[in-house]
Structure formats: structure tokens, C-alpha cells
Amino acid sequence: MSMHRMLPRTAAGWTIAIFGAMAALFGAVGLIAPGVVLDSMGFDALEGQGRVFLAASSMASLNMGVYYLVAAATEWRPFFRFTVPFRLLTLAVFSSLVIFDVAPASFLGVALWEGAGAVATGLGLAYDRGAFGARQAISR
Numbered sequence: 001m002s003m004h005r006m007l008p009r010t011a012a013g014w015t016i017a018i019f020g021a022m023a024a025l026f027g028a029v030g031l032i033a034p035g036v037v038l039d040s041m042g043f044d045a046l047e048g049q050g051r052v053f054l055a056a057s058s059m060a061s062l063n064m065g066v067y068y069l070v071a072a073a074t075e076w077r078p079f080f081r082f083t084v085p086f087r088l089l090t091l092a093v094f095s096s097l098v099i100f101d102v103a104p105a106s107f108l109g110v111a112l113w114e115g116a117g118a119v120a121t122g123l124g125l126a127y128d129r130g131a132f133g134a135r136q137a138i139s140r
Contacts, residue, residue, distance in 0.1 A: 006073045012080045012124030017072035019117045024065025030058025042106035080121055087118035 008014045030037045034054050038046060046054055071079040094111035097103035126132065 008072045009075055010124065010128045012077070012121055012128050013072045013075055015117065015121040015124045016068050016080055016083070019121075020065045020068025020072060022065070023061050023068060027058045027060070027062030027065055030054060030061065034058070040106070041110075042104040077125075080125060084118045084122045084125070087114045087121070091115035091118065 008017045026037070034046070034051065037054065037058070038044070068083075070076075091111050091114045094103070094107060094114065098105055098108045098111065
């Protein structure tokens, strides 16, 4: 597969690719330098099971990032649509963790990132469909 073929061909595809690249990068950082993730999230140093959980979360983020990149490269439109409501659900759950003082306020950044990504992908899907006066980019 050529590099040009691997690049997204639609607005929604680009939103998925950007999220995928960021998730993969953050996952890799969490595996290689867990202290960076802990500091950026406002968590205290983790020991024992906490470090295992951080490693598992980082691996999940890395895997999810790769899934998103594959979906973007193949323009898997049903996957794009599927992510929107579930990323909004993630926004609600993570925001609730902050509101109910289960997670530090810095965790709200993760919630907002998910919400912004859901909105961006939803708008990208609408744009690709021809909303906003745009030409339809793909009919899948």
C-alpha cells in the first residue's frame, strides 16, 4: 500500500487519524515514561498495582490508536460513526469523575479531548455527506 493510499481521503477520516496518532503516541509515552503521564494528569506517584494499571491503560491507548489509524487509512465509515456517541459517553463519564471528586481536575482535559474529538468527527461526517454546501467526498 502506497503512502498516499494510507492517508485519509475525507474530513472525518482526518479527525480519526489525528485522534489515532495522538492515542498511539500517548500510549507509547505511558509505557516508556509513565512519570510523564502521571505528572500531566496530576496524579501522585503510583506503586505496585497502580503502575500495572497505568501500563495496561497505556497499552490500551496504544492499541486503540492503531485501530483508529487503520480505520482512517481504510476509510471505514461505520467505525467513524460508531466513535461519535461512545466518545460523547466517555466525555460524560470522565467529567463525572471530576465532578464527583473521584479524579483530579486535570482529568477534565481527557474528557474535553474526547468530547472535542466526537464533535469534530461528527462535523467531518456531516461535511463529507454534503452538509454545509460541501461536495460529497465519499458515498460509503
